[in-house]
Amino acid sequence: MALVRLQKVLADRGVASRRKAEELIEQGAVRVNGHPVRLGDKVDDRKDIITVYGKRIAAAEASVYLMLHKPRGYVTTMSDEKGRKCVADLIRDVGVRVYPVGRLDRDSEGLLLLTNDGDFSNAMMHPAAHVPKRYRVTVRAEVNAEHIRQLQEGVMLDGRRTLPAEVVVLTQEESTADTQPRTVFEITIYEGRNRQIRRMCELLGLDVIRLKRVAFGGIKLGMLAPGKWRHLEPREVRTLVMASKVEKKIAAEYIKKGKGRG
Numbered sequence: 715m716a717l718v719r720l721q722k723v724l725a726d727r728g729v730a731s732r733r734k735a736e737e738l739i740e741q742g743a744v745r746v747n748g749h750p751v752r753l754g755d756k757v758d759d760r761k762d763i764i765t766v767y768g769k770r771i772a773a774a775e776a777s778v779y780l781m782l783h784k785p786r787g788y789v790t791t792m793s794d795e796k797g798r799k800c801v802a803d804l805i806r807d808v809g810v811r812v813y814p815v816g817r818l819d820r821d822s823e824g825l826l827l828l829t830n831d832g833d834f835s836n837a838m839m840h841p842a843a844h845v846p847k848r849y850r851v852t853v854r855a856e857v858n859a860e861h862i863r864q865l866q867e868g869v870m871l872d873g874r875r876t877l878p879a880e881v882v883v884l885t886q887e888e889s890t891a892d893t894q895p896r897t898v899f900e901i902t903i904y905e906g907r908n909r910q911i912r913r914m915c916e917l918l919g920l921d922v923i924r925l926k927r928v929a930f931g932g933i934k935l936g937m938l939a940p941g942k943w944r945h946l947e948p949r950e951v952r953t954l955v956m957a958s959k960v961e962k963k964i965a966a967e968y969i970k971k972g973k974g975r976g
Contacts (some may be wrong), residue, residue: 850926932953933953
């Protein structure tokens with residue numbers, strides 16, 4: 715019998731974030747098999763009856779892993795109090811509750827992972843994971859060798875230097891009497907700070923006019939159309955898990971449990 719911390723079960727079942735789940739437990743809103751619980755209690759995820767405010771939470775669902783091509787203009791949330799378009803609007807036909815793995819800001823686009831597997835999400839986003847994420851960036855400027863060097867070596871954000879990145883210039887158009895200079899380059903980063911690439915470019919005086927994530931942990935966006943989603947193939951899930959450098963045992967557990975087989 716595998717016992718799991720109650721707040722983790724609540725988060726994995728989509729009841730609330732782990733922090734909010736802890737608050738619900740401390741408030742006495744959660745019961746297991748009809749009995750009050752305390753923060754830190756563990757449960758049998760398969761057998762115990764868990765209720766929140768007297769309502770039984772849904773049974774565990776099969777793990778689901780999706781890739782969405784997020785268009786510009788959508789916020790990476792499942793609901794928005796300001797009434798803005800959110801990614802939940804694009805995946806209503808999935809059939810199960812899933813949540814974004816990390817985020818893309820409203821003006822960015824491209825590959826966004828979604829899942830109902832909390833362990834997988836944590837493995838992808840753990841600060842020590844360093845899962846590579848590749849972006850195609852269009853700036854209204856000429857990118858020179860010094861810009862590239864600084865992006866590659868890292869710049870100071872919030873008092874910490876960004877990790878080394880990989881940069882490849884794809885196209886560069888010089889300014890003319892009628893047009894401004896324009897450069898398209900790809901950058902691969904190994905962390906995920908808030909609006910990191912935009913802020914790195916701003917520090918170097920590069921005006922970002924388009925930002926698109928084209929790959930995540932070796933999985934490519936490919937020809938998936940904006941606003942469309944698809945299930946990840948088992949081999950792709952396995953590739954993503956192996957791309958995480960948090961701990962080897964995470965990948966071993968996935969193989970042992972059968973996740974990502976196929």
